Amino acid sequence: MLYNFKYIILFCGAVFFIGCASALYTPAPEHATATATYDELVEGRRIYVSKCGSCHRLYTPTQYDHHTWKENIDEMQERSEINEQQKELIYKYLTNAPVVSSK
Numbered sequence: 001m002l003y004n005f006k007y008i009i010l011f012c013g014a015v016f017f018i019g020c021a022s023a024l025y026t027p028a029p030e031h032a033t034a035t036a037t038y039d040e041l042v043e044g045r046r047i048y049v050s051k052c053g054s055c056h057r058l059y060t061p062t063q064y065d066h067h068t069w070k071e072n073i074d075e076m077q078e079r080s081e082i083n084e085q086q087k088e089l090i091y092k093y094l095t096n097a098p099v100v101s102s103k
């Protein structure tokens with residue numbers, strides 16, 4: 001019994017981990033859009049992870065609509081000391097998330 005229980009815990013842990021990883025999607029070439037190239041998305045994710053997670057958790061891209069993201073990033077610009085270009089790239093990453101089925 002105890003033996004099985006251990007595997008259930010392991011399994012739940014794995015599901016949780018995968019769930020978190022996909023929430024902050026890793027850009028793939030097919031995520032590119034008319035307004036964001038693949039390279040921009042990759043760079044946007046890199047800047048987002050390195051500049052925006054020091055004070056609070058990294059909010060997931062699908063958590064806010066585009067308009068709200070724009071406001072939030074504008075508000076956070078000074079705090080995270082990012083320039084206009086970095087702000088734009090973060091915006092592109094956060095607003096071009098593929099539709100996640102679990103949401």
Ligand code: HEC
Nearest residue numbers: 048051052053054055056059072073076077079080082090
């Ligand atoms: C120096 C610390 C700091 C950094 C760096 C920072 N934030 Fe924040 N962030 C905060 C604090 C404090 C709050 C909560 C208080 C507030 O909303 O003013 C917050 C709140 C938020 C919220 C929630 C707003 C809401 O209305 O619920 C979002 C979204 C957010 N930050 C995004 C970002 C993004 C994107 C970046 C990177 C560009 C970033 N943050 C960098 C300190 C920081």
